[in-house]
Amino acid sequence: MSFELLALALLGGLLRIGPPLICAAVGDCLTQRAGRFNLGLEGVVPCTAVLAALGGQHGAGIGVLAAVAGGAALAGLHALCCSLPRSNEIAVGIAFLVGGTALARFVGDGQLAVAHPSLPQIDLVVEAAGRSHVLGLSWLLLAALAAAVLIHWGLRATGAGLLLRAAGQPGGAAALAASGRSQTLLQLAATSAGGAFAGLAGAHLALFHPGGWSDGLGAGVGIGAVTIVFIARARPLVAVLLAAGFAAIVAFGLALQVALGTGGYHLFSVLPFILALLVMGTARRRPGRA
């Protein structure tokens, strides 16, 4: 087993596992910047994956559109519930987590054998161990990376970015109201946008190799993204790097299994979660929202 093939397997795994996490994390930066904590993302991602698999039967583009629209709608519903008086965003998030996961499993149950198209991708040809291998680089990943740069710039340099940041600050509601704007509406928009990006994540899960719907698809993506963004303090470029790092760890476990036949894939798949808990456990205590 050569080092080359291990690196190849790692890269292939990274290109498959990374994009959903990166897409969901980039969108969640908007949500958390606006002061919303959407734990329900964990339920939204599997739902959008099912939507993408269903819509994808009429073409990959329709699948992506269905997933993005569905994600935005579900996350918007979450924001709507949160904006009602006396509601608790964590409790609403848990309801969406459980409800969304159940809905995805229920509707997706019959979709196992459904043929699905693949997203258009750029084929990277890599020479390794005397053979050329084709790795797919999905357009969705490039779109998410572009969006991350755009959001990074927009949050700093535009009026809309300023408003969004204001919505997430303590006392932001009053400041926004004084300038004739509504914190609730801003948070609704930001949470929906986060859901739309979660839709991209779902679309990638269902329409990129190997694709299709299987039980448990998308588990851990939503909560992973929310945790990454929390650790990155909602900075999109940092979130992208963290998400790529998380995915690299999982891909490494997979590559080891493929290349060397070692076990331990299960542990590698949750190692990012353990690291996140360690980071949160050793970081200096932050005042306010935990």
Added chain:
Amino acid sequence: MPGQRRARRLETAAIAAAASLLALLGWLLVAAVTGLPAFASLGVLLRGSFGSGFALRQTFEAATPLLLTGLAVALPARAGLLVIGAEGAFVISALAAAVAAAWLDGWAALPLLLGAGVLAGAAWLGICGWLKSARGVHEAVSSLLLAYVAVALVSHLVEGVLRDPASFDRPTTAPISVDAQLGSWEGLHAGLPLGLLACLLAYAAVSHSRWGFGLRLAGANPAAARFAGIDVGRLTIAMCVLSGALAGLAGALQVGAVAHSAGPALALGYGYAGILVAMIARGDMRAVIAAAVLVGALEAGGGALQRELGAPAASAKMMEGLLFIAIVVCGCARGPLARWLLAREARR
């Protein structure tokens, strides 16, 4: 004020009715869209959960772990903690119990099974308590992350070093010794009396003891609780440990009474369904019993839907999810509705 109390009761009843109706409508819609006979499915659901001796046994078999996982969520919730990772404690302690009880025969096997489960679960969720009290990490996030870690850890161990060579397609640990197996009475889950007892004890402790008063105070107003001399940090850790112990007892009982071995297949969602049980019970530990039976009925009824109508395996989870969202949405009317009812009475 009796008027106020009556308004509160009316409000609770109205919200419960509205949530049930909303969930029912949601189910009819989902069933119709996915091509199931919507109204016929309700009959199957009812017969499959309460319609026969077999159905009742199924309902109570599912309700037994839910009594404990429901308590594991409802108890810390009274102290203001949203510990939602009972699933993780459940599978970890099932594994610990199965491993501990596999090699020992005799009278000590059963206490060892239960003790290992309770300890493993308590230690597992104790991590969340420490992270919360020492580091301010939200317990909902940490317990959920740990639930994934637990399932992966169990999968890793049971597919690896702890695998029973005799288990083929569904890897499990070696079966526990016969002395650790709990019998059943008339086909009922042997853990049922323990679960019921735990609920009643929890009710007595929360509603009628000094400790319970401190707990409720810390949940309602942590600043006031600190001022009153309650160590909220220690209470936080204690509640997470207790939550883990209860979920751990559920996991150990599941191994002792039903599965007789442990594996990733035990992660059937009893921990997550426990959140729904706690949500329905709304902080009343006696109500956990009724809520667990209700959710157990959905589990049993979902099985019947699958058998008789060919519905998806996730039917029970689907109904639970709908009920969950309906309760959260309708619960937002709490407060204003009672005020409106009170004002209407005053006008009369």
